[in-house]
Amino acid sequence: MKGRKQVFFDQPELAPPTRGSAGMPTLSPEFHEINLAGERFRLPIVQLDENTAIAHLIVINMGIRFGELVGKAISERFALLKPEIVVGSATLGIPVAIEVSRHLGLDRYLILQKSPKFSLADALSEEVKSITTPLSQRLLLDRKSISVIQGKRVLVVDDVVTSGSSIAAAIRLVRRAGANVIGAGVVLTEGHAWRAALGEDAKLIEGLDHIPQFNVLDGVATPIPETEAESA
Numbered sequence: 001m002k003g004r005k006q007v008f009f010d011q012p013e014l015a016p017p018t019r020g021s022a023g024m025p026t027l028s029p030e031f032h033e034i035n036l037a038g039e040r041f042r043l044p045i046v047q048l049d050e051n052t053a054i055a056h057l058i059v060i061n062m063g064i065r066f067g068e069l070v071g072k073a074i075s076e077r078f079a080l081l082k083p084e085i086v087v088g089s090a091t092l093g094i095p096v097a098i099e100v101s102r103h104l105g106l107d108r109y110l111i112l113q114k115s116p117k118f119s120l121a122d123a124l125s126e127e128v129k130s131i132t133t134p135l136s137q138r139l140l141l142d143r144k145s146i147s148v149i150q151g152k153r154v155l156v157v158d159d160v161v162t163s164g165s166s167i168a169a170a171i172r173l174v175r176r177a178g179a180n181v182i183g184a185g186v187v188l189t190e191g192h193a194w195r196a197a198l199g200e201d202a203k204l205i206e207g208l209d210h211i212p213q214f215n216v217l218d219g220v221a222t223p224i225p226e227t228e229a230e231s232a
Contacts, residue, residue: 036070043211060092085101085153089158090114093112096159125141128166158184
């Protein structure tokens with residue numbers, strides 16, 4: 001952007017694994033650059049297993065200004081669709097939902113839970129699987145909150161869409177509650193597996209930037225070509 005200083009921001013307290021951490025060596029390169037609303041950030045490249053690594057974003061570690069930046073940018077993508085309420089998923093989708101709601105001028109938002117509580121014993125639920133969480137989880141919608149979104153124009157938000165499992169589950173829950181999903185906003189899209197998982201709903205997704213996944217060989221992380229951003 002003309003006249004605007006381009007600055008790198010590193011995600012704090014998220015150094016890549018060092019030798020001896022889960023048996024994984026430090027990778028080269030250590031960071032992957034992303035561009036969000038005209039500002040550049042470097043995400044640590046974190047090894048998942050012997051052959052695979054990801055650029056790791058944890059929004060709750062990124063600070064207030066980061067939340068404001070992405071919340072404003074996502075809200076601008078969907079403002080013309082006139083969402084009436086924003087729905088996010090615990091835990092990393094919470095700050096995204098709050099900031100997007102604030103920039104849309106909405107006071108109310110709804111968070112889908114993952115931690116079972118006695119008050120959610122009768123909740124609507126959908127199964128979720130994540131590449132960063134080995135065990136399957138369930139996304140929960142309190143039945144007492146159905147009236148909050150029933151018949152409303154809902155924008156679903158999250159931090160990163162990778163497999164598509166989490167945001168697909170969120171969309172299903174919102175629709176089961178009788179709401180109209182008008183879009184799905186994320187900070188980052190990662191790879192393209194989410195397109196198959198979401199099917200026709202893939203067209204709802206709007207991301208601020210895209211990150212690939214990485215092959216790891218002899219300590220070198222190389223973007224997997226089929227997971228890189230598609231040409232415009």
